[in-house]
Amino acid sequence: MKYALIFAAAIATATPTLAENWDMPTPYGDATFHTQNITQFTDEVREATGGTLDITVHSAGSLIPHAEIKGAVRSRQVPMGEFFLSRLSNEDLAYGIDSQPFVATSYEDAQALWDAQRPKVTELLGEQGLMPLFSVPWPAQGLYTNGEIKTVDDLNGLRFRAYNAALEEFATLAGAAPVQVEAADIPQAFSTGQVEAMITSPSTGVNSTAWDFVSHYSPINAWVPKNIVVVNKRAFDGLSDETKAAVLAAAETAQKRGWEMSAAEAQSKTEELAANGIVVYQPSAELVEGLQGIGATMLDNWKANASDSALSILSSFQN
Numbered sequence: 472m473k474y475a476l477i478f479a480a481a482i483a484t485a486t487p488t489l490a491e492n493w494d495m496p497t498p499y500g501d502a503t504f505h506t507q508n509i510t511q512f513t514d515e516v517r518e519a520t521g522g523t524l525d526i527t528v529h530s531a532g533s534l535i536p537h538a539e540i541k542g543a544v545r546s547r548q549v550p551m552g553e554f555f556l557s558r559l560s561n562e563d564l565a566y567g568i569d570s571q572p573f574v575a576t577s578y579e580d581a582q583a584l585w586d587a588q589r590p591k592v593t594e595l596l597g598e599q600g601l602m603p604l605f606s607v608p609w610p611a612q613g614l615y616t617n618g619e620i621k622t623v624d625d626l627n628g629l630r631f632r633a634y635n636a637a638l639e640e641f642a643t644l645a646g647a648a649p650v651q652v653e654a655a656d657i658p659q660a661f662s663t664g665q666v667e668a669m670i671t672s673p674s675t676g677v678n679s680t681a682w683d684f685v686s687h688y689s690p691i692n693a694w695v696p697k698n699i700v701v702v703n704k705r706a707f708d709g710l711s712d713e714t715k716a717a718v719l720a721a722a723e724t725a726q727k728r729g730w731e732m733s734a735a736e737a738q739s740k741t742e743e744l745a746a747n748g749i750v751v752y753q754p755s756a757e758l759v760e761g762l763q764g765i766g767a768t769m770l771d772n773w774k775a776n777a778s779d780s781a782l783s784i785l786s787s788f789q790n
């Protein structure tokens with residue numbers, strides 16, 4: 472067995488043009504702009520390497536469930552994958568700062584926050600043998616409900632869909648009852664009455680045909696959370712220099728393209744919600760005040776539990 476492995480390794484080194492087929496699990500569906508961006512990224516890698524590196528995207532958690540994608544890349548079950556970055560906040564709060572309400576709410580702020588966050592995220596993932604390739608934000612997160620929400624009190628008692636710990640905390644502080652539901656399962660969760668309200672992007676609202684189960688949407692623009700694409704470092708190190716360069720170049724292009732796609736969808740998908748009959752309304756001053764109060768409490772909690780290096784991300788972003 473040992474000799475077989477050495478032999479295989481020798482062949483791999485001797486023939487760098489040997490084609491590699493990689494499986495890449497992602498959490499969101501094919502209509503999601505993140506998935507489309509990733510598909511384009513893999514097309515570009517395939518083209519630039521003359522098919523030497525052929526990456527197959529497995530979207531919507533079809534190969535590996537969202538919660539297990541990071542671990543699967545870490546253990547080399549798969550060489551590469553995508554996930555929602557702030558889901559890792561239970562490992563270190565540095566991962567979760569982009570999902571704290573009203574810290575960074577514009578693309579400009581989101582970019583500055585990512586600049587501040589990236590070195591620490593790179594270091595933390597590096598300790599697990601992972602290397603970030605690119606990270607792309609969702610449009611700012613808005614509020615979906617049946618009927619207009621005039622104050623935070625109107626959220627009281629609602630079964631509220633959550634996708635990470637921060638949103639769970641948010642819902643709880645609003646007096647709502649959080650229920651974790653993956654994006655792909657949103658329509659079913661609403662139709663079965665498991666949830667009756669949510670905070671997510673206009674992109675995810677459209678992708679899940681929100682008009683089938685809610686009547687109102689308010690662009691509260693509470694936070695701009697990101698997905699991240701990571702590669703296993705040993706898998707990456709096994710590639711030829713040319714292939715590595717092609718992957719890094721395509722990743723840089725994908726990051727830039729992804730941020731542009733996100734900004735375009737912030738507007739176009741909000742329009743699509745309205746075109747499909749959802750009432751889009753600006754939040755009242757009272758609602759904004761109440762939401763900001765929840766955000767302030769959450770940030771106090773975050774600061775009380777964050778490491779010094781996580782805290783320094785926030786202070787370097789705020790200065």
Ligand code: PCA
Pocket residue numbers: 555609610612634653654670671672673674675696
């Ligand atoms: N869509 C994803 C994450 C954030 C977003 O806008 C979701 O709702 O699960």
